[in-house]
Amino acid sequence: MSQTEIISYEPATGAELWRGKIGDVDDAVSQAKRSWPAWAAQPLATRMELLRRFANEVRKDAEKLSTIIARETGKPNWEAQAEVENVVARVEISIRAYAERSAQRKLDSALQGASAVRHKPHGVMAVLSPFNFPAHLPTGHIIPALIAGNAVVFKPSEKAPATAEALVQCFHRAGIPAGVVQLLIGGPDTGQALALHDGVNGVLFTGSAHTGIAINRKLAARPDKIVTLEMGGNNPIVAWDTPLVTDAAALIVQSAFTSAGQRCTAARRLIVKSSLYDALIGAVKDLADRIIVGAPFDDPAPFMGPVIDGAVADGLTESFLYLLSNGGRPIKHLVRSNDGKPFLSPAIIDVTGMKERPDVELFGPILQVIRVDDFDQAITEANATRFGLSASLIGGSPNDYNRFWANVRAGIVNWNRPTIGAPLAAPFGGIGISGNHRATGYYAADYCAYPVSSAEMEQPRALIGVGLKDS
Numbered sequence: 001m002s003q004t005e006i007i008s009y010e011p012a013t014g015a016e017l018w019r020g021k022i023g024d025v026d027d028a029v030s031q032a033k034r035s036w037p038a039w040a041a042q043p044l045a046t047r048m049e050l051l052r053r054f055a056n057e058v059r060k061d062a063e064k065l066s067t068i069i070a071r072e073t074g075k076p077n078w079e080a081q082a083e084v085e086n087v088v089a090r091v092e093i094s095i096r097a098y099a100e101r102s103a104q105r106k107l108d109s110a111l112q113g114a115s116a117v118r119h120k121p122h123g124v125m126a127v128l129s130p131f132n133f134p135a136h137l138p139t140g141h142i143i144p145a146l147i148a149g150n151a152v153v154f155k156p157s158e159k160a161p162a163t164a165e166a167l168v169q170c171f172h173r174a175g176i177p178a179g180v181v182q183l184l185i186g187g188p189d190t191g192q193a194l195a196l197h198d199g200v201n202g203v204l205f206t207g208s209a210h211t212g213i214a215i216n217r218k219l220a221a222r223p224d225k226i227v228t229l230e231m232g233g234n235n236p237i238v239a240w241d242t243p244l245v246t247d248a249a250a251l252i253v254q255s256a257f258t259s260a261g262q263r264c265t266a267a268r269r270l271i272v273k274s275s276l277y278d279a280l281i282g283a284v285k286d287l288a289d290r291i292i293v294g295a296p297f298d299d300p301a302p303f304m305g306p307v308i309d310g311a312v313a314d315g316l317t318e319s320f321l322y323l324l325s326n327g328g329r330p331i332k333h334l335v336r337s338n339d340g341k342p343f344l345s346p347a348i349i350d351v352t353g354m355k356e357r358p359d360v361e362l363f364g365p366i367l368q369v370i371r372v373d374d375f376d377q378a379i380t381e382a383n384a385t386r387f388g389l390s391a392s393l394i395g396g397s398p399n400d401y402n403r404f405w406a407n408v409r410a411g412i413v414n415w416n417r418p419t420i421g422a423p424l425a426a427p428f429g430g431i432g433i434s435g436n437h438r439a440t441g442y443y444a445a446d447y448c449a450y451p452v453s454s455a456e457m458e459q460p461r462a463l464i465g466v467g468l469k470d471s
Helices: 025-041 044-060 062-073 077-101 136-148 161-173 188-196 209-218 245-261 274-290 310-325 375-382 398-407 442-448
Strands: 005-009 016-021 105-107 114-121 124-128 151-155 181-183 202-206 226-230 235-239 267-273 329-332 347-350 366-372 390-394 412-415 449-456
Touching: 005 161, 016 062, 016 161, 025 114, 025 124, 025 151, 025 181, 025 188, 044 062, 044 077, 044 136, 044 161, 062 077, 062 161, 077 136, 077 442, 114 136, 124 136, 124 188, 136 151, 136 161, 136 202, 136 442, 151 188, 161 181, 188 209, 202 209, 202 442, 209 226, 235 245, 235 375, 245 267, 245 274, 245 366, 245 390, 267 274, 267 375, 274 329, 274 347, 274 366, 310 347, 310 366, 366 375, 375 398, 390 398, 398 412
Parallel strands: 124 151, 124 202, 151 181, 202 226, 235 267, 235 390, 267 366, 347 366, 390 412
Antiparallel strands: 005 016, 105 114, 114 449, 329 347
């Protein structure tokens, strides 16, 4: 019997939060196609004003929306509130980005004519988003797409439909037509059907490498579709010479365990200089031991909540046991609470002695530690991955950072900052199997409209001066 509805459960309590029927892909795309021409014909200033009204609707609903996010994802309420603030800030940043990256340009032309570069929207864009930032990540695609004049069919993660529904209601209350922003509820099959639909002109995806690569393969014979893929990472954080061990430990803990490790930019591998190892790993463990793991609204506020569900918690537990049984040395064990809920402690394991380290994204609070003796070895270890999203150097000299920046293969490279938390006004994306060279963030404008070159004159003027017989 096929599934007919999606149910969302709170990770921290197991309680049902939301349920709704699985949507019809053909109907959603059809409505978007019918609505798109009128939306694209609106003046750019009108579309921008309606997006500003959307930001105001989110502001008015900020407490309600952050509460839904916290309940649906399990993340601490303070983090859910920050996510809502980012959604609001995204509007003005996207308007500025469109003006900068997609502006009309006049060029010199012969015969007193004119040449221009303008941008057109693609049409109907499918936005497929994950559960970990159920408001921030999809709006990173939706807002720029709408500014450019596209219609959007938004298929959220089946693990975060309640947030998506609240978000889409804000778009509609702002005056953006219902057909222009469509909410499509469903599971992986629905997402695949949407991505492959002939009526969809672009696929904007954020999620796992496994799913993103599958989409890319399916659409390999469709060069007419714009496809942007943001697919996470097996991110390195390199710790080098620094007297500020406590600060370094805090940056490492922030990078590895914020959001219970459920960030695509989270540090998965700590590569540490041998002479710094004992002091730094001791400080990291001491700080990790102090982390409060709890429900979103607990008092005192937790640093991290549960992972998204029991299946994910089980998978992470199995992954930790695999590392343990294949040469990993535990520094801090992964512990799951006894009540059956998906609460996990932060875990740290030294994998220096492993002959073959799995190059996978462990999407949770597991930090793998690798000890090295020199900086070249550190860079080699940092690059020992098919991914290439985020990397950070903690400590070291300006010259060390220059070498690190030049040689580490990643789309985000930081110095004495966490691997997480890229600025909204910067491009966001990676290389390898972290992305397909279409950065999101500030550069989302690049894939939401295509440039059109025009040579223009008010009256036809032309002559052929060579190669003609005499008249």
